[in-house]
Amino acid sequence: MAAMNGTRVSVVVFATSFLLGLLFTHWIADSLTLWKPPATDERLWMAARYYFVIAQTSIGFLYFFAFVAIGGGFTILWCLREGEAGNLMFDGGSIFLYASALAVYMHTVLPNLNANFVPISEFAKEIPESLKRSTLELASSHLVCSVALTGVLALQAGRWWSENNGDPDD
Incomplete structure (x- = not known):
């Protein structure tokens, strides 16, 4: 049983x-907008061009990414099914964070990429306000997803630690 949990x-x-x-x-674009103030038009244009390239990703890659995401979520649910206290705490928190990251990605990132990052005219000096907002929102959404997924890793590390350093009487 322990080998199956490890897998x-x-x-x-x-x-x-x-x-x-x-x-x-995406850090190459996100850092230009979130971490290097001020978010100048030049930096926002660079980030928007990067996101345009990302929006053109092949559907095959998207299916592979979705397969990995669904597989990870299914596996957390499978671990949660055992009903042990450690599983409920660590895996319950993990599934909440994992599902939150997927929800933000599916309901914010993907629609934003599809709706706002179409071929961009590089001749405009100022970035349009709607594209500026979309670029900043995309970078913020990436940050939210990253923090949530980092929390999943922390919870899984906590689960591993508690299982391997539990009650000394065991």
């Missing part, structure tokens, strides 16, 4: 780390 936790950690890696690749 499940490994799948959760793999899926979460993979999704975090995808979000971290």
